[in-house]
Amino acid sequence: MPSVRRLRVEGVTEPIGIDVQRPRFSWIVEASENGVQQVSYRLTVERVAPAGAETVWDSGPVTSSDARSADYDGEELLAGTGYRWRITVVTSAGEASARASFRTGLFREQDWGGAMWIGGHSEPASPGAHPAPLLRREFVLPAPIVSAQLYVAAGGYADVRINGRHAPRGVLAPGFTDYDCTVQYDATEVAQLLRPGRNAVSLELGRGFYGMTAANTWQWQRSPWHAEPCARAVLIVSHEDDTRTVLTTDGAWRTADGPTTFDDLYAGESFDFRRVVEGVDRVGFDDSGWRPAAVVSGPRGELRRQRQPPIVVAEALMPSCVKRLGEGTYLVEFSRTIAGWVTVAAAPVAQASVQIGYAESLRADGTANTDDPHSYYDGRFQTAQVEFAGTGERQEWAPKFTYYGFRYVQLTGWPDDHPPTADSISAQCVHTDVEPAGSFCSSEPLLNDIHRIVVDTVLNNLHGIPTDTPTFEKNGWTGDGMVGAELMLLNFDAHELLAKWAADIAATARHTGIPRVIAPHGGWSYDWGSTPTWNAAMPLIAWWLYLYAADERTMATHLDTLVRHARLELERADAEIAATTLGDWVAPDASPGGGNPPEDSRVPATAFLHQTMVAVARAAETLGRTDLANEFRAHADRIAAAFRARFFDPDRNIVRGEQEGEFRQSHNVLALAFGLIPAGREQAVADAVAADVVARGFHLNTGALGTKYLLPMLSRHGHAQTALRVALQTSYPSWGFWLEHGATTTWEHWALASRSRGHYFLGTVDDWLYHDVAGIRPVAPGYRIFEIAPAVTSILEAQASVSTAFGTAAVHWRRLGHEIALDATVPVGAEAILRLPGTEPQVLRSGRHTVRVSCP
Incomplete structure (x- = not known):
């Protein structure tokens, strides 16, 4: 019998705080039989009330075989209200239904109940000292509690405690945005923390990217929104007698400086146990010596629900080694970065007074490498300072308002009479709470290790946005996110995070029409010139959200921005040839400190200008804007013609820039991947790429842009074995070289001198593991149609699964002598096109399939 599962509203299971009037409902259908198809669905929504449920929308039976979502089209939704919904599907194998619930958030300004932005009165006690403000309030709940929702917005971060316990929110919350454009709030059910009678709530505010004080290259300390941290909150409590109690932030709250004496996302955090006052978050605390909270104007952006998952403490690690370096100085090592x-x-x-220095690597003398190699910061970097009170009682501390990238921690000033042990120090892995959505495994241990370090690196860089490094920059560089978007969507349920980030990118373009290379953007005066390579992020990510997650709304929301941007990029080009200052970044022959290789960067610039036009044309066509689709297809055709005329050498069948002395792998694989090679010459170009790889001893020579496409283009043009040898390489430059030298993550550069040990943009080999080794890749939106086409079939076995808009799609193939045995899972509503070497394509309908074919 069929079943209905994975019920979501706006991409979230059982969400609180939905703040759109036409939310999208989604579901999947599962069945044990093969060939099952959905025939129709019916969706009903009820408003929950003590007097009974009231139906506010009934879609009626809707005939559809492939719809897995529906947009609400009923009565106006009320703010802060609970709703239940029921989805019933009729399939060829029977009927199934399921129920779920959601709660709305705050739609309008009046829904905030007069809540004010409040903060502390702290003035720096000394240079570099900016204590985090504490705010508190006591209140009375007159009757038994049914439910209670806490809505918190902040300029910076807000740590919330109620009656002595943490509110069950994420950490480093709410999320980071351009605060002049959008301010996020999170919504949490807190009834379990409350009781009838007197209650207490406290806030501690951190600076985040809103009120950063330490000087840094990206000038976050001078952002246009810069101000002291503040918060705006409302608590809505529903009682058994059908009444409500509403508590808001206002001038009646009390404030004082707290024990967190300094916090900065780059410099680190300081804490003083001597300043701790117990009971701030409990009833009866004496706050008579505190001052009334400061009522402030707050950030200017529109208040919106935080749509990306919260940042959470996902895992704890115990030390793998503790080494005494000298008096009061210890080096603590963990198992991975x-x-x-x-x-x-x-x-x-x-x-x-204990100083904690965080580092990804060690210096030659065995101490933690806490250096800032590019002098990006003025003052301390990646450190924490803890002042223990010396009472003889155990005192435990962890940061609240910053995070670090590290594998090593160096403790200075630690009491030698009690050396650090697993009981006194542990590491917390912190990242956005994305659900796993994909898996890969093969018979080649090195491929599995590469996949593992890529996945770990991506997680380390998901902090409300995709960052470039959790250590040195923590910025949303658009080129990094662009090349990494597909591997994020393959491995994680990253749709909501990437859709949010697409809005961040769009916000950077609101003044000039051209996106900035960092999003969100705080006003950094980037003056490196045109960057169509990085600026292609928004149109490509919008398209991939549609292809992988069946999300056309991101394209629709930002179509005007995409069109304006594409036209401006064309104006910047010189006769359809583009320039860029960010090319195939950190190829092996570029500086380990970052930079372009010695090549004509107009080649990748023009290639990505072409891809921008193609992506905008696809978006326009999908959205029914034929006029725009025709315009941008024509632009793409002219750019392709100009590219071939300028950069394609018909005598040698290669792509080369001007004054280039050697063959450039990235130039050629980008042109192959983007359809820029003259018809009939594709195989010759692929052969030239393979020949260069072989001549280099089966090594790549690609950077951030070309690495993503090298192995796929080799594999799909008859050179799968060459691609495999590159992937299994263990000498420089290669992924295996990193692993041979102890890497647990992917690095910023191929060399051992790499600054960062936590960059994912050279880890895009993971796309190839899914698409060409296991052989599963989407063809139609949401994997409604997908290919199963393993190209690298010389290994013994590979398997992968991906979570799609229709359910789980999976493949597992094995070599059995001269045969390939393949098992495939196709979700209900989807179909797969099976392509195996030496066989004709065949279509697989929903269900589980086993196929055996002869293979040389």
Whole structure:
């Protein structure tokens, strides 16, 4: 019998805080039989009330075989209200239904109940000292509680405690945005923390990217929204007697400086146990010596629900090694490089000032490498400072308002009478709470290891936005996110995060029409010139969200921005040839400190200008804008013609820039991938790429842009074995070279001198593992049609699964002598096109299939 599962509203299971009037409902259908198809569906929505449920929308039976979502089209939704919904599907194998619920958020300004932006009165006590403000309020709940929702917006971060317990929110919350454009709020059910009678709530505010004080290259300390941290909150409590109690932030809250004496996302955090006052978050605390909260104007952006998942502490690691370096100095090593922080605990009998330095690598002398190699920051970097009170009682601390990239921690000033152990220090892995959505495994241990370090690196860089590095920059570089978007969508349910980030990118274009290379953007005066390579991020990510997740709304929301941007990029081009200052970044022959290789960067610039036009044309066509689709297809054709005329050498069948002395792999694989090679010459170009790889001893020579496409283009043009040898390489430059030297993540550069040990943009080999080794890749939106076409069939076995808009799609193939045995899973509503070497394509309908074919 069929079943209906994975019920979501706006991409979230059982969400709180939905703030759109036409939310999207989605579901999947599962069945044990093969060939099952959905025939129709019916969706009903009820408003929940003590007096009984009231139907506010009934779609009626809707005939559809492939629809897995529907947009609400009923009565106006009320703010802060609970709703239930039921989906019933009729399939060829029977009927199934399921129920779920959601709660709306705050639609309008009046829904905030007069809540004010409030903050502290802190003035720096000394240079570099900016204590985090504490705010508190007590309140009375007159009757038993049915439910209670807490809505919190912040300029910066807000840590919330109620009656002595943390509110069940994420950390480093709410999320980071351009605060002049959008301010996120999160919504949490907190009834379990409340009780009838008197209650207490406290806030501690961190600076985040809103009120950063330490000087840095990207000038976040001078952002146009820069101000002291602040918060706006409303607590809505529903009682058994059908009444409500509403508590809002206002001037009646009390404030004082807290024990967090400094916080900065780059410099680190400082905490002083001598300033701790117990009971701030409990009823009866004496706050008579505190001041009324400062009522402030707050950030200017529109208040919107945080759509991306929260940042959470996902895992704890114990030390793998602790080494004493000298008096009061210890080096603590963990099993892998992570993003997050350490929790430390000590019980010194005398006051102790402990410095914690975080590092991804070690210096030659064996100490933690906490250097800032590019001098991006003025002052301290990646450190924490903890002042233990010396009471003899155990005191435990972890940061609240920053995070670090690290594998090593160096403790200085630690009490030698109690050396650090697993009981006194542990590491917390911190990242956006994206659900796993894909898996890959093969008979080649090295491929599995590469996949593992790529996945770990991506997680380390998901912090409300996709960042470039959790250590040195923490910025949303658009080129990094562009090349990494597909591997994010393959491995994780990253749709909501990437859709949010697409809005961040669009916000950077609102003044000039051209997106900035970092999103969100705080006003950094980037003056490197035109960058169509990085600016292609928004149109390509919008398209991939449609292809992988069946999300056409991101394209629709930002179509005007996409069109304006594409036209402006064309104006910048010189006779359809583009220039860029960000080319195939950190190829092996570029500086390990970052930079372009010695090649004509107009080649990738023009290739990505072409891809921008293609993506905008596809978006326009999907949205029914034939006029725009025709316009941008014509632009793409002219750019392709200009590219061939300028850069294609018909005598040698290669792509080359001007004054280039050697063959450039990235030039040629980008042209192959983007359809820029003259018809009939594609195989010759692929052969030239393969020949160069072989001549280099089966090594790549690609950077951030070309690496994504090298192995796929080799594999799909008859050179799968060459691609495999590149992937299994263990000498420089290669992924295996990193692993041979102890890497647990992917790096910023191929060389051992790489600054960052936490960049994913050279880890796009993971696309190839899914698409060409396991052989599963989408053809139609949401995998409604997908290919199963393994190209690298010389290994013994590979398998992969992906979570699609229709359910789980999976493939598992094995070599059995001269045969390939393949098992495939096709979700209900989808179909797969099976392509195996030496056989004709065949279509697989929904269900589980086993196929055996002869293979040389």
